[in-house]
Amino acid sequence: MPPRATQKQSEPDAVLVSQDVLSRLKGDILDGRFAPGARLRFAELQKTYEAGIGTLREALSHLLPEGLVELDANRGFRVAAISAEDLRDVSALHIEFEQRAIVESVRHGDDAWEAGLVLAFHRLAKIERLPREERRQRSSEWLAAHREFHRALVAACPSRWLLRLRAQMYDHMERYRLVSQRHRPLGPAKRAEHEAIRDAALARKPEQAGELLAAHLRETTETVLRHAPQFMPPP
Amino acid sequence: MPPRATQKQSEPDAVLVSQDVLSRLKGDILDGRFAPGARLRFAELQKTYEAGIGTLREALSHLLPEGLVELDANRGFRVAAISAEDLRDVSALHIEFEQRAIVESVRHGDDAWEAGLVLAFHRLAKIERLPREERRQRSSEWLAAHREFHRALVAACPSRWLLRLRAQMYDHMERYRLVSQRHRPLGPAKRAEHEAIRDAALARKPEQAGELLAAHLRETTETVLRHAPQFMPPP
DNA sequence: GCGGGCCATATTTTCGAAGATACTTGATTG
DNA sequence: CAATCAAGTATCTTCGAAAATATGGCCCGC
Missing domain, CATH: 1.10.10.10 (Winged helix-like DNA-binding domain superfamily/Winged helix DNA-binding domain)
Structure with a gap:
């Protein structure tokens, strides 16, 4: 047969x-x-x-x-269990990896990297412009677009290992964000912040892009930590 | 049955x-x-x-x-393949993780940590004192003792994730060391360096311990890189 | 009533057979 | 001769049955 x-x-x-x-x-x-x-x-x-x-x-x-x-x-x-301590640990390393990766990425990025970044931001912004209700329904699309935007930012970093570790920590932070999101009001849109980071990257200002990105991530972590008692195990 | x-x-x-x-x-x-x-x-x-x-x-x-x-x-x-580029990438991150981990470890280490460190160094030194030939035959014991010594140095670092990532990078560096060792003369004994690091750690000098450890690792990497053409893939 | 052993059940862990997929060989054709 | 194709072989991938282990319930002696 x-x-x-x-x-x-x-x-x-x-x-x-x-x-x-x-x-x-x-x-x-x-x-x-x-x-x-x-x-x-x-x-x-x-x-x-x-x-x-x-x-x-x-x-x-x-x-x-x-x-x-x-x-x-x-x-x-x-x-794997979660805890405020683990969150702080993950977040600190995540922020640092992201910052270092974007600095190197902006320094080394070529035209293709720029194009990929512009495209990724466009896709993310498009979803974020949708009315609140529709965004809720298509949350997995937003998740993928957001992930891809952050990946595009650092994509030109020449250190493969830094990118690997960054991706690992991104995953863990995403879990904390999503688990906490079920127990707190949806945070404010971050479109402006994303746009500012993109602009600094395209303007080839590595340190500025790094600072903006780090601040962006710190804010997210603090929001999550602020509501941590609601979803963390009581130990 | x-x-x-x-x-x-x-x-x-x-x-x-x-x-x-x-x-x-x-x-x-x-x-x-x-x-x-x-x-x-x-x-x-x-x-x-x-x-x-x-x-x-x-x-x-x-x-x-x-x-x-x-x-x-x-x-x-x-x-997984190896390359000089990958080695440099792995090594840079490894050294940084080790340095940061030992600084925190020395700052937070308690009596039990001290005891573990003393013991680990003792075991390593004992093997290194053996005649060259016997050391060759029991190389896997040396490997384990060396690994354990370096683990003991950083064991008191409170960041679980930093320790995890450090361990990952340690593995990769060990592979490079061992693969290269088959194509170059055995490097000089590093007992004195290990001892200096241990002493700085026990004397509770975090920065000094960090610097000594980083220098120790940089030297190893340079030795390996120097002989890289002999065992690396040509392309 | 209560701890401790014992059987029945639930769940995990291991293993190799059977189904897919890739590679080799050799014949055929343009 | 090079390129193409096909059958045969080698290898990977998936799956569930069977063994090993843990869990829960029951009875018993005290």
Whole structure:
């Protein structure tokens, strides 16, 4: 039996199931669909993601060194806990990585980087201009656009490792933002701040862009910390 | 068939096979038993580690975000490549993390930390005093003691994330050291340097300890870089 | 009533077979 | 001779069954 139409041209989305499960699982942890500290049972995961146990273990093993899940022997996986202390720790490193990365990025960025940044800001601004209600419904689009904007800012930084670590910390900060968002009023729009950062980057002012970005992030962290008692575990 | 002697008393090392495979695999990558860039075939791994495919995939998935192995779809896992550029990148971040961590560690360390540091140095020094030949044979012991000494130095740093990232970068630097060591004469003993760092730490001089540690690491990196053409991929 | 052991249930962990996908080889054609 | 294609081989990927381990409930002796 021919094993399907033999399409020789390699599909661009020759994606692995485990990678797909990984990204969905990660997204579900980041936006709090799985509560911090919650156990992740295979029976449940199998239904949700329509994948075998081995595939799920593979995805969870990937998230282990990133610090998003934890494992204790013979008792399975748990979503990593959160705490004000951890938030401060994550945030301090995140801000520093972002600042250093954007400084280098502005210094090294070429035309393609500029174009990517302009585009990313445009997409983010477009979503942010939508009426409040529609933005709510399409929150995952805003999330992706916001993530992509911040990625575009630092994309030209030549240190691959700094970018890697920055991305890791961004993930953790996003989780804190999203978990806290369910327990506090939506913060004010940050379009003006984003625009100012973009302008400083395009004007090739590395230090200014870095300062603006750091201030932007510090403010977010403080907002989250201010409402922390509402969603943090009481210890 | 009885599935083995049923020893009910819970062994203290109720360790997972996957975790055991993980640590052995990681060690084998770090000390170059698997060449950088080499493919990791499951048939071979299965014999070496006496584990099932699923278990091996789990371990490899863990190493993926740490940057020690890479995966391309349907072509399996490879040991991450090395390059002079990557070495410089890794080293710069590693040195910085170590320096910041030791400064904080010296500031916050208590009696238990001091004791641990003294002990770790003692063990390392004991091995380094052995005759050259015996040290060669027991190189894995030296490796563990050296790693433990550096861990003990920074152990009291209160930032869990800084310690995590430091540990990651330490792993990568160790790989560069070990891979290069096969292509150059063994460097001079660093016992005096280690001792100086320990003394500065115990004397509660954070900045001095930080400077000594940073200098110590910079020197190592330069030694490795100096011999880089001999073991780096040509392109 | 209450702690401690024991069985039944729930869950995790390991493993290799079966299905996909890539690579090799060799024959064929322009 | 180079390029193309096809069958055969090698390898990766996915999956759930079976073993190993933990959890909860029950009974018993005190």
